[in-house]
Amino acid sequence: MDVPFILSWITYLPAAVALVLLALPRASNRTLRWIALSGSLAAFLLSLHLGFHFDASSSRMQFEESVSWIRFPAFEIRHHLGVDGISLFLVMLTTFLTPLALLSSWKSVTMRVRPFLACVLLLETGMTGVFCALDLVLFYVFWEVMLIPMYFLIGIWGGERRLYAAIKFILYTMAGSLLMLVGILYLFFAAGGDTFSLVEIVARLERGALAWSSREEFWLFLAFGLAFAIKIPLFPFHTWLPDAHVEAPTAGSVILAGVLLKMGTYGLVRFCLPLFPGAALALAPWISVLAVVGILYGALVAMVQPDMKKLVAYSSVSHMGLVVLGIFTFTPHGMTGALIQMVNHGLSTGALFLLVGMLYDRRHTRRIADFGGVAHTSPVFAAAFLVVTLAAIALPGLNGFVGEILILAGSFARNKVFGTLAALGMILGAVYMLRMYQRIFWGPKNPANAGLGDIGTRERILLLPIVGLMLWIGVYSAPFLRRMDASVAGILERVESAGTPGGSYRVQFIDPPGTPGEETK
């Protein structure tokens, strides 16, 4: 079965539903919610089609579609979409998490429901578009447009300091992305001024029709890389994240942590590596240092957070550092691990925010110290929280482990110091997550929880698919990893083309400054 323009359908269906919502003036909130939910579910079902019909043996773009968008005599901007093994699961993650985010707000958002739903759906369009776009301008448009609904989500439905958080979020991310815009423009003119197509420009680089001077490549890498680093967020560009997370409503946090952060690491893999492999190689040690610092720093700071959402936010800094480390190992397993870890982090952190949201709905506080003994009143909830916690700390058999072990294997092969330090993050992860779990759920019965109740049917429906997916990836990750292999190999081949032949260059190059080369197999 071949569905024409399937990626466009997936991308724009939510936006279309959002417009429908805005155009229905008299519908009740309930109706609106159902329409939004079914719209996002439809997008999810369509994205399943991608998963089933994806050809795992190919590293090429699939389900490609390309139509002229803005046409000039000298060049055109194309509406060019496509997915490969790198973006496939991120698209699916987006369509998977959005219905859940909508469902999570079923009861908690009662004010201005219509614009809320529209924002979430528009956000979905933006995110899907980011993962599918293969034209630099199109990518940039999605990248930026997606900020606006997120800004409103934080600013309108957020917590007490929402205005500060919203403006900080938007300014911080805009600063990075606008510099990327300059990078895109430069790239465009350097590539001949006739195409914004990523595929075409990479092809030119591969053919040798286009070559960078090392200075050029360095600055271009930074222009793109900064935008991505802020989004990831890579230490030390992370301070927008705790604020944004804490103030965002549950659905916003879920999407923010679940999908938005991945856009940064995705961008690195999709753009920075194939376009600027030389700079990527040269900067890899430094980026790895930042990543490792982020892993430990995020974990240590997470350890002492009194606010659950802040804790999870800092843990994201730590986890995303691991993903970055995996990417810059330039090993097949490290990079595959990074890709699957993006999905994993989306699931586990998304789920954590859902769970924290459920607590917040009931108690209207996120201070860990205000809780204790919740397991007495809400055993099912406690169990679900435990599973998610364990996934977040990479317990084998759950999804997080698959990603972490692959990343560790990759980084250990590349550099033992980094690998070891990153592994220490596993200890710290257990410390802060279990600390939180213990303080919330264990302990003597707490009269404040008297009215807490256990989670209801809606919330179970919400958690079940996530937990199921966690187990699936944890136990049988092959269907996921297999679909990434070819694309990862393609990227790596591209990166390695920048190293001098023989490969020894590569290994020495990657060692951190100051440490002697280590033997790798």
Add this chain to the structure above:
Amino acid sequence: MTELLWLLPLVPLAGAALCGLAGRRLPKRAVTIVACSASGAAFVLALAAFFELLALAPGDRRIEREFFTWIAAGDFTASAGFLLDPLSAVMALVVTGVGFLIHVYSTGYMRAEAGYYRFFAYMNLFLFSMLVLVLAGNFLLMFVGWEGVGLCSYLLIGYYFDRPAAADAGKKAFIVNRVGDVGFILGILLVFLTFGSLEFGPVFGEIAADSAFAPPGSGVLTATALLLFVGAAGKSAQIPLHVWLPDAMEGPTPVSALIHAATMVTAGVYMVVRCAPIFSRAPAALDAVLVVGIATALMAATIGLVQTDIKRVLAYSTVSQLGFMFAAAGVGAFSAAIFHLMTHAFFKALLFLGAGSVIHALSGEQDLRRMGGLRRRLPITFWTMLTAALAISGIFPLAGFFSKDEILWSAWAGGHPVVWIVGLLTAGLTALYMFRLIFLAFFGEARYAQGVHPHESPRSMTAPLVALALLSAVAGFIGLPAWLGANRFARFLEPSLSLVRRGDAPHLSHALEFGFAALSVAVALAGIFAAYRLYVVRPGTAGRIVARWGALYRLLRDKYRFDEFYDRAVIRPVLRLSERTLWQRVDVGVIDRAVNGVGASMAGLGGVLRGMQNGLIRSYAAWILAGTAAVLLYLSLFRN
């Protein structure tokens, strides 16, 4: 049966799923049936597998089954596959056998608990994880079981989660184990890096072929072995990662018996033995194992002397015995380590269950100082525990005698006389603290609270005691020392250890070996006698000794102050670093302030501009004039 090997761990998993998901709505009876039949079925399956293995020729006793590819990325592949060989068969038998007995015991012990279903779900899940651990055919799958049992341990220690102590202990156990696990993981990665595989077969095969990547004694092998041993030390509570085990006694007593005595904590020993091909080619690492093992044995035994909580005495005893096992591995006597592991599983599980029976009878009292005189009230408990105490003390012909003696003898024969002496001393101490426990609990006058009427436990609890007592009594005979006949146990294990590199053992006479055995029995008897003098004949003597050696006593009572040390040297500095330095100072004070500072400085610039915009026409005109001058100047100055 081996075709159905996958069923072996899956049966308890199904039990766990059933109990965990539906248990709240099922009657207790149903939970009992599900849980016990799951563990019983697992035991039967393990027996079947064992006999099937036995039916094969010794050289063929190695069955590998691969079910599916679990992780595959690049050249990194890990399959979900099992390896059944004598070593894993013995472990599976011990795990399921003791596990089954403890399940049965728990139906009685936990009867009154509200979280009955939860308890059994965790227990079955534990069996599943433990079986994955011992049956795994590669390092990574082993790690799955490894962390899985850690999780169950965490959950079961924290079973009484409303007690802060239990909750803390669970967390402590998990985190300390994580420290070890990271070592384990790094070891695994080093293995992968060196040999390009994670499967036991290829890796050990290459090592045994004295691979050029990692020749015997090479740094890589030593590093690998040491990292793996860090993992083992974490799981098996060896110095310096032993601190979690005594605290783990906050869990229900059957848990202590199953997880924290008989099975999980011995996983470290199992792992070292499984990786014997590596360890035996890394002499430096082996020495480390030996030193840590024997030091732990002695240290824990000394602490055990002064503990007053019955379960803590047993916990330190466990730590001590685990140290023995590592010492055995350290001197290269891998089969002796497993042998002791097995016998220890029997008698230590028995001791814990007996202690549970005592606690049960005394309505939760765990302090030895408030027991006494229970001999007649709890006859079955007393006799079975006495058997176990004799066994652990190494009295001929009980199981502990054979296994411990083999370790001591191996140490001497392997050229480690100091280890032998320390081991002997520890054996004496073992007898001393064990019989201190027996005498304090069962002899003398009753010191428990008025109104408590101890009575013997129900049959569901005593039956496992008796079964274990029998095993403790006779299990030793499968591993007779050379001067008594053939060590069948060692011979059975042989195929699993065929890749071990062995030095040439000096030929020592059977007479010498017999003499040493007699000596160790004598030392044990001396220990028992000392305990008798101190706690039965002259009960006041202990107090006088304490008074005289106050400092030493306090040191022992405070467990050498490891916890305090960690608290001060690690936990608090890290927290302080995180809270004050990283969070408040770096994150808020530097990074975020820098970010906000950019904004503030722009707003500051805006403020300055605001001031310049003073509303006066003439000053605006002055600006225009100045600007004109600047433009003219600029144009004339920068003319090329």
Add this chain to the structure above:
Amino acid sequence: MNPDELFLLVPQSILLGAAVLLMLMEPFSRQAGRRRLRMVAVAAVAVAAYALRLQWGLGPRSIGGGMIRVDGFSLFFQWLFLVITGLSAVLAADFNQREGIDRGEYYALLLTACSGMSLMAMSADLILTFIGIEILSLSTYILAGFKRRDIASGESSLKYFLLGSFATAILLYGIALVYGAAGSTQYQAIRAAAAAGEVPALLLPGLGLLLVGLGFKIGLVPFHSWIPDVYQGAPSPVTAFMSVGPKAAAIAALLRLLVEALPGLAPDWTRLLWLMAVLTMTLGNAAALVQSNVKRMLAYSAIAQAGYILVGVVANTREGFTAILFYLVVYTVMNLMAFGVVLSLSGPGDRRVHLEDYAGLARRAPFVAAALGVALLALAGIPLTGGFMGKFFLFGSAVKAGFVGLAVIAVLNSVLSVYYYFRLLVYMYMKDAPQGGAESISRPVGAILAIGVFLILWLGVGPDRFLALAGHSILGLK
């Protein structure tokens, strides 16, 4: 002048004729007939636009011995000015009634201003440019002070008048110097004089003074100081007009002058304008950050926007000029929308123009808030709006011309601008209204807003036609 040339001046004649007509009608029309005055103005604009349409496609012509050029460039700007004038007239209608200044002169002055602007775009002679500027200026001086009883309006008018005439005098002196240096005030002649070997000594200071004069009109730093005060004090519809019309006209004149008359001095003026662009953007944005009066904030924003436009001048390439024209269209739409909302909400006395007055607007008037929101997003340069596309091509032209540093500074400035544009969004959408009460806007303004939203999105999603038009228009520059 032959009939053919007269035909080319028909649109301007219509405007001026209508202006005279309006002045004559004013004393005879009563309150009820006020509508007719407006209709006359709008009709004049429409007829002039139609007349312009007839000229399109005739190819470049010139009148008066090359003093007046009718080419794509001037047609584009004439058309733009007509749109601006027409929209300003419509926007002003209800406001003027409310404020009691609904007089024929108002519309007449708009029309004369329009013809002054058109003259600036068409002129290829410095003297004619000067006259165009003066016609425009005199009209706007009066418009700024149109609320005679209002202190702020009077002050605004005075400031504008004094500083404006001061700047004009400087400009005139510059013209004199150029005349002295080149021997002519015609652009082609100046160009020839500058190209013939040695650059005459007085040409450079002449250029400097011309830049000061035009820079004053555009609002370039450091000649911007009048803008905030005048914009704030003038009646809001006048501010709306001033923020787009004269600015665009001055840029048109600047482009004509630099490209047609002084390409030989390009290294000099690009370097100078580079610096001015940076200063203009940065100072405009930084000062806008700390404003709480929306009109004043938009005034500073207008300064900053001029800085972005200047980027295209600095690039000094066909792409740059195309982008400028495109951006001027976008800028017109978004600024008129923003001011349209401001003047509708400002209430009696034109006083409710503070950020607090916008609190909770999304609740009180969802459509108005949404329209203003779209305009603000466009001003901030968010994709899918014309504002993004405009900046995209402007900065792109700079990058292509090798001014990467300028582009970087420009985008960083855009980040800065996001802060204050979005702050208004914050007030509208994220704060609760203090006193509630639904807002109403007049139907014409509503229609303009709706069309504006549509246009901004169209320009953002499908800009190719407009760009082609702009690209075609700048072919006249040579």
Add this chain to the structure above:
Amino acid sequence: MNHYLTLSLLLFLVGTVGFIVKKNVLAMFLCVELMLNAANLAFVAFARDLGQLQGQVFVFLVMVVAAAEAAVGLAIMIVLYRCRGTLNPDEADTMKG
């Protein structure tokens, strides 16, 4: 020739400086007139130097413009005086910042 130009420049500078120094709106406007006339002088001088008539024509144009400017300016000043009762430019500073 140079003398005329020097005089013109001098007049121009006097005008600009006067504009800034004077504290009366009317006087400031007269300074602007002075600047315009400086330009006129320059035009005439250049025209004579170049032997053209053009520059002299410009002067008339400028004078017309200046007259219109004066008309508008005086009107504005009258309005200002009615509103505030002063012609001091420094008092017109209600809008700033």
